[in-house]
Amino acid sequence: MKSTSGPGATRWYPSAGSGRQRLLAGLLTVLVLVGALFAVYRADAGAVKAAGLAARLILRPAHDADQRAEQRQFDLVRDELAAQVPPDHAIYLDHLDDPSGLWTQRLIEFAAMARLALVGDPGQADYAVTLVPDQSAPQGLRLLARKLR
Amino acid sequence: MSWQPLLAVLLVIAAGYPVALLITRRYLLAGIVAPLVTGVTAALAAIAMLLVGGDLRVWLAALLVAQYAVVAWRLRRPGHPMPHAGWVDVLCIVLPLLPPAALVFSPAVLWDSHSIWWTHAAYFAQGGAFARQDMASLSYNSAHQDYPPLAPATVAGVWRVLPGYSFTVAQFVSATLTVSAIGALGYAVRRVTGRAPLAVSRLAAVVVALAAWGTAPYGVAGGYTDQLWAAAAVAGAALLLLGERPLAGPALPVLLLAVAALTKNEAVLPVLVVAALATLRGWRDLRRAWPVWLAPLAGVGWVLLARALGATSDVTVNTGLGGTGRIAGDKAVLDRVPAALHSLWSMVGLLVVAAVAVALLGWAGLRRERRALRLGSDLWLWAVAVPYAASLVFIYATSTTVDLRWYLSTSADRVTVPIELLAILSVACWAVAMVVRLRGAAPAPDAAADADADADADEAPEPGAGPDRGGEGVSSRSGWGSPKASAARS
Numbered sequence: 001m002k003s004t005s006g007p008g009a010t011r012w013y014p015s016a017g018s019g020r021q022r023l024l025a026g027l028l029t030v031l032v033l034v035g036a037l038f039a040v041y042r043a044d045a046g047a048v049k050a051a052g053l054a055a056r057l058i059l060r061p062a063h064d065a066d067q068r069a070e071q072r073q074f075d076l077v078r079d080e081l082a083a084q085v086p087p088d089h090a091i092y093l094d095h096l097d098d099p100s101g102l103w104t105q106r107l108i109e110f111a112a113m114a115r116l117a118l119v120g121d122p123g124q125a126d127y128a129v130t131l132v133p134d135q136s137a138p139q140g141l142r143l144l145a146r147k148l149r
Numbered sequence: 150m151s152w153q154p155l156l157a158v159l160l161v162i163a164a165g166y167p168v169a170l171l172i173t174r175r176y177l178l179a180g181i182v183a184p185l186v187t188g189v190t191a192a193l194a195a196i197a198m199l200l201v202g203g204d205l206r207v208w209l210a211a212l213l214v215a216q217y218a219v220v221a222w223r224l225r226r227p228g229h230p231m232p233h234a235g236w237v238d239v240l241c242i243v244l245p246l247l248p249p250a251a252l253v254f255s256p257a258v259l260w261d262s263h264s265i266w267w268t269h270a271a272y273f274a275q276g277g278a279f280a281r282q283d284m285a286s287l288s289y290n291s292a293h294q295d296y297p298p299l300a301p302a303t304v305a306g307v308w309r310v311l312p313g314y315s316f317t318v319a320q321f322v323s324a325t326l327t328v329s330a331i332g333a334l335g336y337a338v339r340r341v342t343g344r345a346p347l348a349v350s351r352l353a354a355v356v357v358a359l360a361a362w363g364t365a366p367y368g369v370a371g372g373y374t375d376q377l378w379a380a381a382a383v384a385g386a387a388l389l390l391l392g393e394r395p396l397a398g399p400a401l402p403v404l405l406l407a408v409a410a411l412t413k414n415e416a417v418l419p420v421l422v423v424a425a426l427a428t429l430r431g432w433r434d435l436r437r438a439w440p441v442w443l444a445p446l447a448g449v450g451w452v453l454l455a456r457a458l459g460a461t462s463d464v465t466v467n468t469g470l471g472g473t474g475r476i477a478g479d480k481a482v483l484d485r486v487p488a489a490l491h492s493l494w495s496m497v498g499l500l501v502v503a504a505v506a507v508a509l510l511g512w513a514g515l516r517r518e519r520r521a522l523r524l525g526s527d528l529w530l531w532a533v534a535v536p537y538a539a540s541l542v543f544i545y546a547t548s549t550t551v552d553l554r555w556y557l558s559t560s561a562d563r564v565t566v567p568i569e570l571l572a573i574l575s576v577a578c579w580a581v582a583m584v585v586r587l588r589g590a591a592p593a594p595d596a597a598a599d600a601d602a603d604a605d606a607d608e609a610p611e612p613g614a615g616p617d618r619g620g621e622g623v624s625s626r627s628g629w630g631s632p633k634a635s636a637a638r639s
Contacts, residue, residue: 032510058251109263
């Protein structure tokens with residue numbers, strides 16, 4: 001291992017080869033490499049974790065069964081909204097039991113996909129939209145739209 | 150699974166490929182950069198649609214046709230293939246990204262992807278009038294209507310071609326954009342360390358690129374945009390602040406900075422800082438600096454347009470900025486600073502400490518190797534990271550109407566990714582300098598030439614190319630290992 005990098009090198013340690021100088025150069029090398037390895041460990045752990053999750057996803061698809069059911073439920077409600085309410089009408093979210101806000105936000109999204117306006121006042125709405133229990137649906141929910149005017 | 154997601158990915162790559170080829174003059178690298186061109190084009194189409202009205206698909210088609218006409222004219226003229234971008238280089242950078250990117254096959258159910266990005270895509274897909282209405286609607290406040298249009302406009306453009314509003318398609322399109330930006334980051338590192346031994350330069354590129362998954366590994370392929378803008382901004386910063394003669398061919402860094410600025414609002418400040426620092430770094434040739442200001446201009450332009458259309462910003466609403474809120478010296482604000490700092494520390498603190506330690510050691514003993522590698526000063530990177538970190542603390546501290554614990558727990562892991570990338574980029578550059586020192590006085594007689602040796606078959610055709618074909622080629626003829634050349638540069 002060489003401790004210099006070229007003619008005319010100027011460093012914080014002398015460039016000649018005494019034991020103390022070699023020690024300092026070696027210490028610098030070790031510290032930089034240890035610091036770099038630690039930084040790489042901290043920075044790249046997320047990619048390793050993501051690769052592990054992806055492998056589990058492909059090798060054991062059942063592991064994500066709940067999330068797949070959730071996406072199918074999203075697909076179902078999106079399609080039902082588009083099927084039950086014609087485009088360019090206003091909808092009102094009626095009696096939505098939704099403490100987490102999940103379905104309120106999903107219906108906001110699906111309303112845009114169905115080209116519907118969302119209003120907070122039922123007096124301005126053409127349809128009232130709600131979710132009702134239905135055990136045949138992926139997560140037990142089905143959309144119901146009721147014409148108001 | 151249907152073929153739609155694969156078709157969507159091909160569509161996003163194909164649409165931007167001609168311009169990417171014009172920029173890179175490399176067939177494979179163009180495939181990496183192409184989705185970013187598509188993204189910027191879709192963002193500009195969305196902006197035109199909001200300003201003028203009409204259908205996103207029409208605007209997108211018009212802009213793409215205009216681009217292709219320019220490409221057809223310009224590709225006939227000689228150009229320089231980008232250096233260090235042979236097929237082996239590109240594969241070395243891209244292949245390690247694929248295992249973590251395979252998370253794209255997970256169900257498309259993440260909260261912000263739906264509530265923000267695909268909601269924006271949905272109203273963009275309905276045309277200018279409908280989108281303007283939803284951007285100003287109180288009902289859509291939870292969707293953060295002021296967020297920039299790049300990712301959702303790209304998804305909307307694909308949905309207009311592949312109908313059905315498939316969430317899986319949206320997730321694949323988002324992931325394609327993000328992985329493209331991460332690949333560009335890897336290439337940026339490969340390029341700025343191009344004078345180092347080949348394997349070391351490639352390893353540095355992969356290490357920095359993989360760090361994009363960082364503290365929020367679910368975000369890259371799950372429909373979020375934080376890693377998209379972070380990777381693009383840091384790639385642009387690397388090329389402009391660490392690379393040789395960055396203003397001589399600014400198309401790629403300008404594209405990368407534009408991607409960042411048009412993807413998320415918090416990118417505007419770092420993009421502005423990078424543009425200012427790049428201008429400062431290239432002060433001897435200021436006439437060439439103007440293109441780098443196009444990116445922050447685009448970001449600021451979007452902020453103004455969103456405001457004009459009635460979209461509200463969560464930052465200003467939460468702080469009372471623009472209202473009667475008092476920021477400076479407010480006890481409620483100051484009380485939130487320690488918690489915000491603690492959260493940032495828990496995400497990237499140890500990494501930043503390690504990076505600063507390596508930088509100080511490098512400054513003490515590796516400056517000459519760094520100069521020989523023609524790497525720009527490490528301080529440039531910290532000059533980007535520090536204001537960005539300060540802006541995060543400012544936003545967390547001043548958003549007094551939001552529960553801080555919830556705010557930090559739902560965002561700190563994602564918004565710290567740029568700091569993480571800048572820190573690991575700094576470490577990677579010093580580590581490369583260290584390896585050069587360990588190899589001794591004479592590195593590969595012509596490291597860059599070696600790097601390009603595998604690349605010739607990958608170059609795009611360039612009629613009339615002169616004898617200096619082979620890219621910027623600064624390194625390929627300089628022989629930096631020779632004592633004479635070394636002394637001259639010192």
